[in-house]
Amino acid sequence: MDDLGDLGGALRRWRDRLSPLDVGLPVRAGRRAAGLRREELADLAGLSVDYVVRLEQGRAEHPSAQVVAALARALQLSTDESDHAFRLAGLLPPADGTVSRHVPPGVQRILSRLQEFPVGVFDAAWTLLHWTPSWEALIGDPTTLPPEDRNLARALFGGTGLARHPVRHADPGMPAAIVADLRAALADHPRDRPLAGLVADLRRDSPEFSRLWDVGAVGRHVSARKTIEHPDVGDVTCDCDVLTVPGSDVRLVVYSAATGSVDAEKLEFLRVTRGQRAASTPTPATAPPATS
Structure with missing residues (x-):
């Protein structure tokens, strides 16, 4: 064959x-x-x-x-x-009208060259798809969460804790921007059941989300400062930028710190020590997700 x-x-x-x-x-x-x-x-x-x-x-x-x-x-x-x-695999490819979880090869090649930066790749529903080792070193290991909880909207409005280490936000417009993103995603992908379920759950469980949704909140992402309370190096304050990919649903969330700053030194320490731990510690075998 x-x-x-x-x-x-x-x-x-x-x-x-x-x-x-x-x-x-x-x-x-x-x-x-x-x-x-x-x-x-x-x-x-x-x-x-x-x-x-x-x-x-x-x-x-x-x-x-x-x-x-x-x-x-x-x-x-x-x-x-x-x-x-x-x-x-005997499965139907993702249908039109659903959120694409595909990360373009070009984006993945870029990520492979951005290993020093904490970068997370999210889909249109703000579900985390991919991340660099530096993201894991700074934010925490996303694989400790079930896939359905690796969602920024659930973390922001439902307290599920996408970031394994506490994050203090300095962007008061972020909740409205996330709601606006989900509204646009639902309009663009009306057949996506997980997205519709996410919105329904948040409208039921979060008064803030429900209020912003009902008033038709409009927001946009701007560069913001965030402080991660890291258990190994203490507070790390970073600039957080959201980058979109034309022609794709994915967006990149990038953390960075000014060269030569104490925060940049902390990021580099985390990156290097995480690499040393990965090299010296066998990777645990993870069970495959349930098959269909």
Whole structure:
């Protein structure tokens, strides 16, 4: 069977064409694999190595849409390739009228070169899709949260705590901007059930969200200062910028600090020490999300 005629063969071929440099990993002397190793793909997708092996060998035949989407992001697939991966898994690709969780390959290549910055990639519903190691070092590990709670609107209005470390905001217009974003997303993606459910939940559970929604709140994102209360280095105050990607639903949230400042030194310390811990500590195997 052709390499792209089954999911396992397609995953192997897509994995082989990626260089470690494409995903922000160093290329060490003596490396024999031209592309990504299974272990590297598993880590990028948040899956166990054993599950990736079983997928490539055709022994895990019914991966969930969540698994396929995670692999598509990790492998930097184009939209057409991502749709093909869904079909190979026996799933329908995301339909028109739904929020795209696809992160364009160009955005992923940019992220691989922005490892020193804490950067989170969000979809139109403000669900976190992807993040740099520096984001995890500053904000906390998002994988400790269930996927449905990795949402900025739920964190802001529902107190679910997307940031694992407390964040003090200095942007009073942020709540209105998030509500305006969700209203626009619902208009653009009327068939997206998770988005509609998110809005319904927040209108029911958050008086502030419900008020802003009912008055048709309008807001826009501006550069703002935020202070993260980090357990290892104390308060870290950063500039926070929201960058949009033309032609895509995704937006990037970038934290930075002035070069030479105490806060920049703290960010660099967190980045370096997190890398040292990752190199010295085996990555725990995570169970794959429920398959369908």
